[in-house]
Amino acid sequence: xxxxLSTWRVRNSGRRMRxxxxxxxxxxxxxxxxxxxxxxxVVGIILLLIVLAWTARSLPDPNTVIRRDGFSTKIVDRxxxxxxxxxTDYNRLPVQFEEISPLLxxxxxxxxxxxxxxxxxxxxxxxxxxxxxxxxxGRAQGGSxxxxxxxxxxxxxxxxxxxRKIKELVLAIQIERKFSKDEIxxxxxxxxxxxxxxVGIAAAAERYFGKLPSDLxxxxxxxxxxxxxxxxxxxxxxxxPTAYIGRTTAVLRRMREDGYIDxxxxxxxxxxxxxxxxxxxxxxxxxxxxxxxxxxxLVDLLGEAVVEQGGYTVTTTLDSELQELAQTTVxxxxxxxxxxxxxxxxxxxxxxxxxxxxxxxxxxxYFATDYDGEVNVxxxxxxxxxxxxxxxxxxxFAKGYSPATMLLDVPTKFPGxxxxxxxxxxxxxxxxxxxxxxxxxxxxxxxxxxxxxLSLVGLKDMLSLAYNMxxxxxxxxxxxxxxxxxxxxxxxGEVRLYxxxxxxxxxxxxxxxxxxxxxxxxxxxxxxxxxxKQAKKQRVISxxxxxxxxxxxxxxxxxxxxxxxxxxxNMNGRSIAVKTGTTNDKRDNxxxxxSTNAVVGVWVGNNDNSPMKDVASGVxxxxxxxxxxxxxxxxxxxxxxxxxxxxxxxxxxxxxxxxPEHDGYPARADYFVKGTAPTEPDPIHTKxxxxxxxxxxxxxxxxxxxxxxxxxxFYVLKPESNNWIDDIQNWIDSQGDPAYxxxxxxxxxxxxxxxxxxxxxxxxxxxxxxFNVRVKVTTAKDIEWVRLYSNGSEIESFxxxxxxxxxxxxxxxxxxxxAKVKTKDGSEKDTRIKIGVNMDWNASPSPSLSPSPSLxxxxxx
Numbered sequence: 114x115x116x117x118l119s120t121w122r123v124r125n126s127g128r129r130m131r132x133x134x135x136x137x138x139x140x141x142x143x144x145x146x147x148x149x150x151x152x153x154x155v156v157g158i159i160l161l162l163i164v165l166a167w168t169a170r171s172l173p174d175p176n177t178v179i180r181r182d183g184f185s186t187k188i189v190d191r192x193x194x195x196x197x198x199x200x201t202d203y204n205r206l207p208v209q210f211e212e213i214s215p216l217l218x219x220x221x222x223x224x225x226x227x228x229x230x231x232x233x234x235x236x237x238x239x240x241x242x243x244x245x246x247x248x249x250x251g252r253a254q255g256g257s258x259x260x261x262x263x264x265x266x267x268x269x270x271x272x273x274x275x276x277r278k279i280k281e282l283v284l285a286i287q288i289e290r291k292f293s294k295d296e297i298x299x300x301x302x303x304x305x306x307x308x309x310x311x312v313g314i315a316a317a318a319e320r321y322f323g324k325l326p327s328d329l330x331x332x333x334x335x336x337x338x339x340x341x342x343x344x345x346x347x348x349x350x351x352x353x354p355t356a357y358i359g360r361t362t363a364v365l366r367r368m369r370e371d372g373y374i375d376x377x378x379x380x381x382x383x384x385x386x387x388x389x390x391x392x393x394x395x396x397x398x399x400x401x402x403x404x405x406x407x408x409x410x411l412v413d414l415l416g417e418a419v420v421e422q423g424g425y426t427v428t429t430t431l432d433s434e435l436q437e438l439a440q441t442t443v444x445x446x447x448x449x450x451x452x453x454x455x456x457x458x459x460x461x462x463x464x465x466x467x468x469x470x471x472x473x474x475x476x477x478x479y480f481a482t483d484y485d486g487e488v489n490v491x492x493x494x495x496x497x498x499x500x501x502x503x504x505x506x507x508x509x510f511a512k513g514y515s516p517a518t519m520l521l522d523v524p525t526k527f528p529g530x531x532x533x534x535x536x537x538x539x540x541x542x543x544x545x546x547x548x549x550x551x552x553x554x555x556x557x558x559x560x561x562x563x564x565x566x567l568s569l570v571g572l573k574d575m576l577s578l579a580y581n582m583x584x585x586x587x588x589x590x591x592x593x594x595x596x597x598x599x600x601x602x603x604x605x606g607e608v609r610l611y612x613x614x615x616x617x618x619x620x621x622x623x624x625x626x627x628x629x630x631x632x633x634x635x636x637x638x639x640x641x642x643x644x645x646k647q648a649k650k651q652r653v654i655s656x657x658x659x660x661x662x663x664x665x666x667x668x669x670x671x672x673x674x675x676x677x678x679x680x681x682x683n684m685n686g687r688s689i690a691v692k693t694g695t696t697n698d699k700r701d702n703x704x705x706x707x708s709t710n711a712v713v714g715v716w717v718g719n720n721d722n723s724p725m726k727d728v729a730s731g732v733x734x735x736x737x738x739x740x741x742x743x744x745x746x747x748x749x750x751x752x753x754x755x756x757x758x759x760x761x762x763x764x765x766x767x768x769x770x771x772x773p774e775h776d777g778y779p780a781r782a783d784y785f786v787k788g789t790a791p792t793e794p795d796p797i798h799t800k801x802x803x804x805x806x807x808x809x810x811x812x813x814x815x816x817x818x819x820x821x822x823x824x825x826x827f828y829v830l831k832p833e834s835n836n837w838i839d840d841i842q843n844w845i846d847s848q849g850d851p852a853y854x855x856x857x858x859x860x861x862x863x864x865x866x867x868x869x870x871x872x873x874x875x876x877x878x879x880x881x882x883x884f885n886v887r888v889k890v891t892t893a894k895d896i897e898w899v900r901l902y903s904n905g906s907e908i909e910s911f912x913x914x915x916x917x918x919x920x921x922x923x924x925x926x927x928x929x930x931x932a933k934v935k936t937k938d939g940s941e942k943d944t945r946i947k948i949g950v951n952m953d954w955n956a957s958p959s960p961s962l963s964p965s966p967s968l969x970x971x972x973x974x
Contacts, residue, residue, distance in 0.1 A: 186424060188404055190431040191469075191633065197404045208315045210299045214329040216373075217314065218298060220338035223367040226259040229298070233289050260285040262341075263301045302326075307337060308344030308351075321349070323392045331374065332382045332389060335364040343417050345408055349391045352405055352489055358386050393480070400436050402475025402489040403429070407631050414635070414643055425642075428633045430469035435462060435745055439472045442741045447477045447717065450733070454726035455702075458717040458738060459490035461610055462746055465618035465712050468627040468648045471746070476720075485720045491610045494586060495716060498604035498694025499558045499730075500613060500703045503620065503662050504579045505602040506555050506563075508570045510658045511578075515790070516552035516665050517764075517771035517783040519797065520562040521830060523547065523844035525837055527564060527599055536599060538564050541695070541730075542675060545844065547853075548797070548828060550771045552783065556671025558693065558730070560603055565833060567602040575602065581653045583616035583626055584608050604696055613705050614714040620690065621707040621752075624659040625650035656758045657786045663755045664784060666690035666706075672731075680731035681740040682706075687747060688754045691739070693730035702728045704739035708752025715739040760787050769828060770797035778826075796831070800824040804860035813859045815867045815891070820875045820946045827855045866942045867891040868899075868934050875946040876954045882924065884950075888917040894936040902931040925951040 188197045210218075222229045257265065264284045288297060307317035317337050318326045329337065339360035340347045347357045362383060369379045398404060407429050411420050443458040462472040475489030509518075523545050526535040538560045540546075546559065554562035567575055576589035576597065587593065587606050597606050611629070619626050627650050635643040665671055667690045669683045676682055682691045682704075691706030700722055705714045715735040718725060728734040757763070765774040766783050772795035774780035802812040802822040812822035830845060830853065832838045845853050871887040873879055890899060896913040903923065911917050917932075928950065933943040947954045 186420065186427065188407055188427045188429060190400075190429055190433040190436075192433065193428070194433055196399045196429065196431065196433075197401075208299070208303065208313075208326055210295045211327075213299070213302060213314060213326045214334055216331050216334040217302070217326060217329050217338060219371075219373040220334045220364050220368055221302065222259070222298070223371045223373060224338055224364045225262070225341070227367070227371055229259050230294050232258060233286060257281070258285065259301050260288055260297055263297060263304060264288065305341040306344050307340045308348035311344075319392075321391050331365075331378060332361070332385045335361045335368070335382060336389065339364045345412055345417060345420065349389075350405075350487065352409060352492065354485070354487055355387075361386055393482075398479075399433070400431055400440070400473065401479040401487075402491065403431055403436070403470070403473040403631070406473060406489065406492070410631050411635070414632070424637050426636045428636075430464075430471065430631055430633055431473075432462075432471040432749070435742070435749060436472040436474070438745050439474045439742050442738050443474050443715075444477045446738045446741075450717070452726070453728060453733065454719070454724070455717050455728065455734065456484060456719045457486075457490065458715065458735070459610055460713070460715045460738065460742060461491050461614045462714075462742060463614050463618060463629055463712050464710060464750065465621035465627065465707065466710060468618070468630040469633075470629050470631050471711070471750075472742070488720060490716060490720070494607040494609055495701045495718065496604045496606075496696045497608045497613060498696045498701060498703055499560070499563070500692050500694030500705050501579070501584075501604055501606075501608070502555060502558065502563050502602055502694075503617070503666065503692055504582065504584075505567045505570065505575050506551065506665070507620075507654055507658050507662055508575045508578045509551070509566050510661050510786070511654065512570060512574075513786075513789050514551060514566070515771070515783070515785045516550065516555075516661055517766045517785070517790075518551045519548050519769070519771045520551065520554060520565050520833060521547065521837075521841055521844070522549040522554065522559055522561050523841055525561055525565065525840045527568065528836075529598075536564075538600070538603065546674065547844070547848075548769055548830065550783075552665050552668065552671045553674060555665050556668055557674035557676065558672075559674070563602045564599045565837075567599050569833060572597065572599070572601070578653070579616070581626065581651075582619050584612050586612070604694055604701075610703075610714050610716050613703070614712050617705055617707055617714075618712050619653050620659050620662050621709055621712055622650070622659075623656045624652055624654040626653045627651075657761050660755060660757055660761055661784060661786070663690045664757075666692055667755055676731040681736040682731050684740075684743070688752050689743060689747065690755070691743075693736060695728060695730050695734070699725045699728055702730065702734035704730070704735040706739060706743055708743075708747060708750070709755075710750040710752045711743070711746035713739055713743045713746055715742065757784060761785065762787050762790075764790050767795055767798050770795050772797065776800070797829055799827065799829055801827045801829070801855060803856060807860060809856055810858050810860045811856045813861075815869075816860065817869070820870060820944050824876075826852065828852050829855055865892065866894065866934065866936065866940060868932055868942055868944045870930065870932060870944065870946050873930075873946070873948055876948075877946075878949045878951075878953050880951060882950060883920060883922045885918065885920050886930070888932045890915045890917075890934050892934075892936065894938060894940070897935045897937045899932065899934045902933065903928050905929075905931075923950045927952065927954055927956055 186198075187195055189195050261281050264281050292300070302314040304313060306312055307314070307320070309320070311317040311320040314326045314337065317340070318324045318329060318333075321337065322329070322333050324333070336357055339357065342360070345351055346353070347360050349357055365374070365379045365382050368374045369376060407427065408420065411427060439460045439462065443460055447455060447458045457476050458474075459476060460472065460474040461470065463470050473489075473491055475491050476486045478486045480486060522540070524537065526537050528534075529536045540560050541558065545561070549559060549562055551562065551566070553559075554566075573589050573594065576587050576593065579587040580589060586608055587597075587601070593606070615629055616626070627648050630645055630648060632643070633645050634641055667688060669678065672680070672682060682693070684691070687708070689706055689708050691704065694703040694705075695701070701716065701718045702725065703714070703716050705712070707713065715738045717728070717735045717738070725734075730736060761784050763782050763784055765780045766772060767774055768779045768781055771783075772791045775795055778798060801824065802817050803825050804810045804812050804816065805821060805823050808823055808825055816822050830841055832841050848854070868888065868890045871889050872885060886901065888899065888901065890896060892915075896915065899911040899914065899917055901908045901911075901917070901919065901921075903921070908921055909919055926949075927947065929945055929947050931943050931945045933941065935941045949956055
């Protein structure tokens with residue numbers, strides 16, 4: 114019985130296990146998943162219906178989609194005067210479906226909504242793409258059908274919220290039920306923005322090609338079909354007149370892929386693209402380059418679609434009076450330079466205290482047909498020439514150099530880009546100026562000292578400072594470090610005039626970088642929706658360094674070597690700093706200058722980068738333009754004096770070496786950051802001890818020790834780097850001035866018996882009647898006595914000591930001290946020095962007096 118019961122239990126247990134296993138097999142799992150999915154779909158539909166019903170309560174009437182009135186966006190100057198009315202002259206004529214070129218309709222559908230004729234107002238895949246961006250970019254966008262874009266353009270705002278997308282979807286479905294596909298496409302083409310004054314395809318066809326929409330060619334249709342995505346960017350009248358080419362290429366490809374055109378038609382149209390002729394822009398516009406720059410800034414603030422819709426008043430920073438003078442001056446001066454091969458110019462004025470752009474002239478004539486006048490050269494990369502030098506000098510001043518630091522302007526070879534190659538810069542005037550202090554090297558824009566200084570400061574430090582100041586193209590990346598060499602300080606790296614003005618605002622405002630501002634406020638319906646905040650500043654150089662740069666470039670005497678006394682750069686005592694620059698190949702000529710309240714930058718050259726025939730900085734080219742604009746800016750925004758900070762001190766310095774003045778040599782005043790002025794004796798402009806018998810030879814140490822030498826003034830030029838020893842010596846050898854020819858050989862000397870004064874020194878002044886005298890005798894012989902004399906009268910006698918020290922007292926006057934030694938073999942030797950007691954050693958002779966000796970140690974009788 115127990116055996117049977119045990120068997121039954123085992124079988125029954127297996128049966129239960131098989132039942133449990135069947136309960137969770139694959140079919141069962143799929144059944145439950147299906148039920149859950151169905152429930153989820155039902156719940157989702159219910160929730161969607163609830164959301165749609167809730168949203169539908171506040172929806173506008175879909176019948177109003179047919180048309181709405183356009184609004185004007187006004188761009189005005191700082192005083193409220195209109196610069197440009199974005200919609201003033203548009204010709205918004207509604208057109209029927211049949212009046213629109215089939216090519217335009219096909220191109221629009223191909224690039225904007227290929228499923229337009231098959232969907233019900235929305236695209237599932239488009240919604241998935243747009244919704245995914247909500248999580249990847251923080252806002253819903255993209256994936257809109259033409260119907261949805263029509264709703265957005267006409268019935269809704271352009272905000273990118275999820276609620277707006279739901280409303281857009283509901284209205285799109287309603288519109289699809291009320292209107293046919295051709296009607297919807299027609300409404301879209303009548304309402305789409307095509308840039309600036311062109312709203313609707315009729316206005317666009319007229320604006321860009323002077324045609325009716327029915328007469329557009331394939332290429333023209335493809336261009337216009339691509340514009341609504343970003344009208345400002347793809348407009349041929351914008352900052353990039355060729356941006357439409359890439360967009361149109363994509364439109365043509367989509368048309369071919371969707372079967373509207375074949376490969377032959379596509380290729381023929383692509384060949385036409387670069388040479389498409391657009392209708393001249395007939396809208397009157399003031400400060401066009403600035404206006405389109407502002408429009409780009411406005412797009413960044415509010416979004417492309419919002420800007421194109423209009424209805425805004427945009428108050429800018431532009432000073433129209435200064436702008437008109439700048440534009441007129443550029444046009445007139447460039448007109449005078451035709452024979453010099455100069456075809457274009459640009460200018461920018463900015464307030465360095467708040468970053469406000471006061472004027473922007475992108476070319477001599479925006480509407481000129483003989484060159485690319487619409488290109489804004491203010492924003493174009495060009496080589497800056499010597500206008501970049503102040504950055505190198507600022508980097509040097511930050512490391513302890515001063516305007517009085519002396520470098521040697523001599524022919525110098527610098528390592529080139531390849532092994533065995535050398536870079537040998539030349540000065541603009543073709544001359545070499547020898548010892549030159551940095552004040553005059555920068556003021557007169559000498560090239561060799563600038564390259565030397567960059568070599569001493571370091572390329573990376575200079576580029577880092579340039580980038581921090583605002584030169585974005587000079588960032589010290591690995592690539593730039595390899596690409597740029599020492600020639601970058603002469604303009605070897607391209608920059609924008611915009612960056613030059615922005616960067617040098619840091620000099621004008623005391624060392625702080627400030628970003629340019631073009632928009633003061635944006636209003637709509639009487640409400641301010643944007644207002645510029647107080648400009649943020651970032652310190653990039655010290656106040657002391659900014660002052661030193663300002664004072665050097667303000668100093669008209671510092672630029673005499675190159676520019677003379679009466680160049681256009683001489684601002685007659687106004688606190689205005691200025692720097693010019695010309696590239697070696699004469700393709701770019703610049704002038705940049707500033708007061709504390711205005712920075713003015715000017716460029717002249719040719720848009721096609723062809724060289725100018727003749728240009729002389731400070732005389733022709735950019736300088737006359739700069740001067741006129743700068744004087745007007747000074748009149749309106751007078752600057753403050755360049756006042757030295759508390760940590761800057763004035764010192765008198767030697768005119769040759771830059772060391773503190775000494776020995777009555779010519780001196781001048783200069784500024785130093787406290788603690789950077791040299792304190793050691795001048796090793797450059799100095800007196801060298803030479804032989805009395807031959808002043809072309811150095812006095813040996815033994816003759817110096819016994820005072821048997823003369824002194825001559827020389828310029829002792831030592832290389833700033835060991836790499837330049839031969840270059841400096843070659844220049845010295847080529848000079849006719851004997852002051853540079855420091856003797857190298859020594860005279861012969863009798864060293865059997867040497868006697869010399871260790872104290873006081875020869876030709877010295879002693880400001881006390883009692884003083885110490887030390888005499889040292891060098892000889893291998895036995896000494897019998899040593900005696901000390903003053904003006905021939907014996908003061909004291911000593912025994913066989915070789916080192917004598919005694920204190921003597923003399924009345925005021927000039928004296929010849931003599932030390933005389935006699936050896937036991939009968940030889941005698943003497944040495945003499947001249948001193949002054951409480952007067953110079955070479956003052957009028959004093960009567961001979963017999964001084965009273967004071968012996969050390971004193972003896973007791």
